[in-house]
Amino acid sequence: MADETTTITAHCLCKTHTFTATVPKSSLPLQASCCHCTSCRRVTGALYSSAAAWPDPSVDLSQLKRFSFSENIELFSCQTCSSGLFCMGNATGNKPWVVTGALVNGPGVARYATHMFVGDTLDGGASIWLPREDEDGKPVKRYKQSRRGDNVEEVSADWPGPKKLSPERLDATPSPEVTNLSCFCKGVQLQLRSGADLGPTPEEDLRRWFVDPKTLKYTGSLECCDSCRLSFGSDLISWAFAPLSHLAFPEDSGHSEFPQTIGALREGVDSSAKDPRLGTLAYYKSSPEIERYFCSRCSASVFYAVHDRPDMLDIAVGLLDHPDGARAEGLLKWLDKIGWAQDSAGGWREGLTKTAGDLQRGWAGATGKPLNT
Numbered sequence: 001m002a003d004e005t006t007t008i009t010a011h012c013l014c015k016t017h018t019f020t021a022t023v024p025k026s027s028l029p030l031q032a033s034c035c036h037c038t039s040c041r042r043v044t045g046a047l048y049s050s051a052a053a054w055p056d057p058s059v060d061l062s063q064l065k066r067f068s069f070s071e072n073i074e075l076f077s078c079q080t081c082s083s084g085l086f087c088m089g090n091a092t093g094n095k096p097w098v099v100t101g102a103l104v105n106g107p108g109v110a111r112y113a114t115h116m117f118v119g120d121t122l123d124g125g126a127s128i129w130l131p132r133e134d135e136d137g138k139p140v141k142r143y144k145q146s147r148r149g150d151n152v153e154e155v156s157a158d159w160p161g162p163k164k165l166s167p168e169r170l171d172a173t174p175s176p177e178v179t180n181l182s183c184f185c186k187g188v189q190l191q192l193r194s195g196a197d198l199g200p201t202p203e204e205d206l207r208r209w210f211v212d213p214k215t216l217k218y219t220g221s222l223e224c225c226d227s228c229r230l231s232f233g234s235d236l237i238s239w240a241f242a243p244l245s246h247l248a249f250p251e252d253s254g255h256s257e258f259p260q261t262i263g264a265l266r267e268g269v270d271s272s273a274k275d276p277r278l279g280t281l282a283y284y285k286s287s288p289e290i291e292r293y294f295c296s297r298c299s300a301s302v303f304y305a306v307h308d309r310p311d312m313l314d315i316a317v318g319l320l321d322h323p324d325g326a327r328a329e330g331l332l333k334w335l336d337k338i339g340w341a342q343d344s345a346g347g348w349r350e351g352l353t354k355t356a357g358d359l360q361r362g363w364a365g366a367t368g369k370p371l372n373t
Contacts (some may be wrong), residue, residue: 008055008109010102012083013230013286017064019085019098021055029348030055030110032100033147036125036326037117043069043184044084045294045301045316046234047126047326051087051097052110059096061086067298069184075299077233081284082294082301084233099233105226105347112140112352119144123325124159126236128363129222131355132157174217175330180250181319183300187280190258192315193246194218194331210241210312212333218242220317220332222360223339224353231284231292232301235349236356238317239304240332245311249277262305262313266291336361 003024011018030052040049064076064085073089084099100110111134118127131140144153174194182189195216198208210219221239228237244265247258256275259265268274269281282296283305293303304314322328337357344353 006106008106009104010054010085010098011104011230012078012081012085012102013227013292014078014081014083014284016080017078017085019054019059021059023055027055028110029108030098030100030103031113032110034112034115034127034130035117036115036127037120039069039184040117041120041125041318041326042182043075043298043300044232044234045183045318046232046236047121047238047318048115048130048234049084050100050112050235051092052100053092054086054096054098057095059086061088061096065299067185069298077299081231081286081292082282082296082299083230084299101229101233101235103348105344105349107347109348111135111348114140114147115142116147117145118142118155118159119153121326122160123327123329125326126222126238128158129236129356129359131352135351169324170329171215172330173215176323178248179328179331180321181315182321183280183295183298183302183319185280185295185298185300187295187297188300188302188319189250189279191248191250192240192242192320192331193248195242195246210243215333217331217333220327220334221339222334222356224344224349225340226343227286228304228340229343231286231294232316235352236338237301239314240317240320240328241312241314243312247313261310262291262307263310265293265305265313269293334360334363336363 003026005022006025007020007022009020032050032052034048034050036048061076065079067075069075072091073087076086077084085102086096088096103109115127142155144155174196177194179192181192195211195218198211218240222236224236244260259268280296283291283293286292289307291305294301301316320328322331324330338353341353344350
């Protein structure tokens, strides 16, 4: 009896590009590899990348934008909306791998099989919140660096352990004063000043919902909204929320301030006399009230701007270069809930999101403060 088949689909945010493959149901789920290396964080804007072998090795990627990530891997994305879609090169056996964030959320389509380069995060990054066992109860292995070659080192699911930062450090006011942020290719290079100068405000003051009232750290949020997922190419994405007044060009680039409203930022990017310090920053208008900023060269997600918040931005956490590690806990106070969890319902991401939410709620560094957006 012939094996029953099913069709899996991947597409970008703007749906200019859609890819399908018909596969035996018995070949699913696709086995995804997650990479937490600094380069993957900078090229996506997320805290990790994840990809799996695409079932059709002859898929035509010629209409996609191509970026040389390294001598071993090429990245393929949408020229219009910047969504990451595929990667291919020596590292994938010269066969196409699909970015899992682009996959339609069908039941049993994919699962996370391994994690590598967790050591690059310094603090474990998102790895501590991701499933520790698969559906069969087998451990999902984590590797400090590569999972192949000499000196392969496996690490625990909660590496480097819950005491990476002391409770005193987690509850301290933010530091350092300035954190650099940049995409992989350095086409976008900016600085984010901490919220320490914003001063204590009542928790009910919704104008400052993005600042933890005790520590004055910016709020960090792990989310799985469909639009953000497609834009980043990552199943779970991470935002930090901050006022435009606290963004700046690098110190050696002159004294003119960074645009102070999202309207001014949009006009600056659109201008024929574009400020060169904005670099490769571009945007895709995903709805009449929303701009999604990205690097026009390496396609990293950078900002999310919505018109009813004219003086602030959502900032892609994967771009932050903070000495505490990928989660930037000296700058951010993380929520203990997954934003837009309902978008994962009914498909393979539902279990991923539920597990991440459970692990995050049990994590000592999280805050129970609601996100009032």
